[in-house]
Amino acid sequence: MIDGSILIGATARKAEGGFQSVNPATGESFGPLVSEATTADVAEAAALAAAAYPVFANLAPNARADFLDAVAEEILGLGDVLIETAMAESGLPRPRLEGERGRTVGQLKLFAAELRKGEFLDVTIDPALPERAPLPRPDLRRMNVALGPVVVFGASNFPLAFSVAGGDTASAFAAGCPVLVKGHPAHPGTGELVARAIAAAVAKAGLPEGTFSYLPGRSNELGGALVTDPRVKAVGFTGSRFGGLALVKLAQARKEPIPVYAELSAINPVVLLPGALAEKAEALGKAFAGSLTMGAGQFCTNPGLILALESEHLDTFIEAASATLAGVDPAVMLTPGIAGAYAKGVAALDANAHAERVATGKDAGLNRCSPALFKAKAADFIADESLGHEVFGSSSVVVVAKDVAELNAVIAALEGQLTATIHAAESDNAVAAQILPGLVDRVGRVLANGWPTGVEVCHAMVHGGPFPATSDARTTSVGTLALTRFQRPVCYQDIAESLLPPALQDANPWGLPRKVNGVWER
Structure with a gap:
């Protein structure tokens, strides 16, 4: 099941050379040679993600929720091989990794439940007031939309919960964004297993193949290519201050600057x-x-x-x-x-x-x-x-x-x-x-009267903070609020009913909660 492949959409690809997993307990290398993604691979994956974006972003919330649930089930279906591989690559004990798998699956399901409630779209309608004096009010309708393809950098210290299918990926999917993951070189076997699970869920749901790609590698050039590709619209990162700030600098130097949501350092x-x-x-x-x-x-x-x-x-x-x-x-x-x-x-x-x-x-x-x-x-x-x-x-x-x-x-x-x-x-x-x-x-x-080592995945959690804890103190990488990082608001003014997205139509075909004239209707 693990062969060191790159996953570009639905295509698993091997390249010559590469690197192996390292068991930190012994210092020994093991497993297949892991292919290293190139800048050409990035361009191909980003093109697929851009093509997938209009379809994935406009799925009904329930359909995207079903996909997140399917990802969770595919990860559970990997069974013990996932835990054993992560143990060998990280030195972490079985109970810790089994708990982390539970957290990974749990946060996917939490976002699925959030999607089904529909509140994440923040649908707001101020109907036209044509008789208002001295000036009439136009018909104004607002909702949140997905930013576009998102790059996620896997973290070293959480091979599951902050990596390929971790909180950044789950929240980006929930927002409607295709995801390109740069696999962390410390646990490539674990990363490939989870990546294949996500790819299987994408295929079973009939989603565009560019909804997800997995690009392992060790080079700074690979990370730079992902952040600077013009089709990428946001980045999620957990790691060192030095590495995170380098990505922020690249993102801000683009012709179109994009947000990097980076967790950098803290002493708590x-x-x-x-x-x-x-x-x-x-x-x-x-x-x-x-x-x-x-x-x-x-x-x-x-x-x-x-x-x-x-x-x-x-x-x-x-x-x-x-x-x-x-x-x-x-x-x-x-x-x-x-x-x-x-x-x-x-x-x-x-x-x-x-x-x-x-x-x-x-x-x-x-x-x-x-x-x-x-x-x-x-x-x-x-x-x-x-x-x-x-x-x-x-x-x-x-x-x-x-x-x-x-x-x-x-x-x-x-x-x-x-x-x-x-x-x-x-x-x-x-x-x-x-x-x-x-x-x-x-x-x-x-x-x-507690200790900070423990982050509950829930609605009220904030896992963020002022710089340098994170690059954007307004956000969190844990909890349902995390998906707002990958959205933006759009207002439709006097747009014909037939041209409006389902969330904003008078008939409300998705059955969403909506704020009309400042009052929530559920």
Whole structure:
């Protein structure tokens, strides 16, 4: 089933040469040679996507929902080979990947349900008022339409839920956009399996073949060709700040600039307030260590920063966290490159005179992550921006402030983040009220008395944040709101009924909820 093919529409194509999967646990290469897509392949796939766009974008919502459900079923139908392939390519354990498969299927079905409700089109009608004085009002009808073909870059840390059929692909499909996926080279076998599942769903639904293409490869040239193809209208990306900003620059330099919805970097501050530390410092330290080391810390919501006021209770927290981290077995990281970058980031903190290492995990083996915890003074953190650089893995910095004013100064100095967390007892409410506005200004999601490693896929979720957490703070890559990234509004004025799309016709053949004269009709 896996042969290293490129999928351009309905055509699976092999090329000479290529690369193999790498098992990060052993460093060994395995599997078939994976073909690398070329700029010519990009042009062919983009042409097919452009041809598919008018058909796919104008499907009835229920028909597109059926397609998303079919993709979910095709992925489930892959069975255990999908999990075993992802385990070998990522080093992630079976329970994690089985859970991720469930999330992948679940978000496809969530978008399908959203389509069936019809609200995503935001149909709005202001009928003509020909007798209105002093001027009549024309007939005005508005709805959301799909942008056009979308490029999705698979992420390294979620081989399923943020990759070929992940949230970006699912939300783009839901909006009515054909998708071209650049497969991540860290898990090409996993990517091909899922890509073939999507292609099977496209064929069974009788959709144009250009509705989906899969283009694996390692080169920056491939990514650049995808972003700059004039038929592509938007990009979804999860990865490094450097890589994401390079894509943003390319997209903005086009003759027709397009949006790049990029998730870039975050260290997700956790604020420990005095009352919470007084009540349960030891328990918080242990729980923090669990969150920090989950999945070798390879989560975009990993708690890479702890903010607290100096106290003996904070010392207890650090001692408990340090003891717990010392007993954690080093976990395999996703790729040798990620493991090397983690080691380099930790070494930079070790070399920083303003950072004191307060916890060390067990010695790491090949491509494994040994946890590290550092401590720094608030004034030093504010003065030295390198202390706030993301280290992708199980590394965190405890920043110690003298008082609430200094704590607020640290918050004000933070870059944009995906999340912020406050641990507070009832006695901390007054201080929490002082720091909450500053945190809201910096993040896309604020949590209380929990840990940020966990993103619920639902209607209310925001997985985004001010730059550099993302390239567009107005959006989310998780939850039903994500599909709005790939839509634009269009208004029809005095257009004949026979020329209107079904969503805007008086007969309402799709049975959609619509806002008429400012009042919802369902």
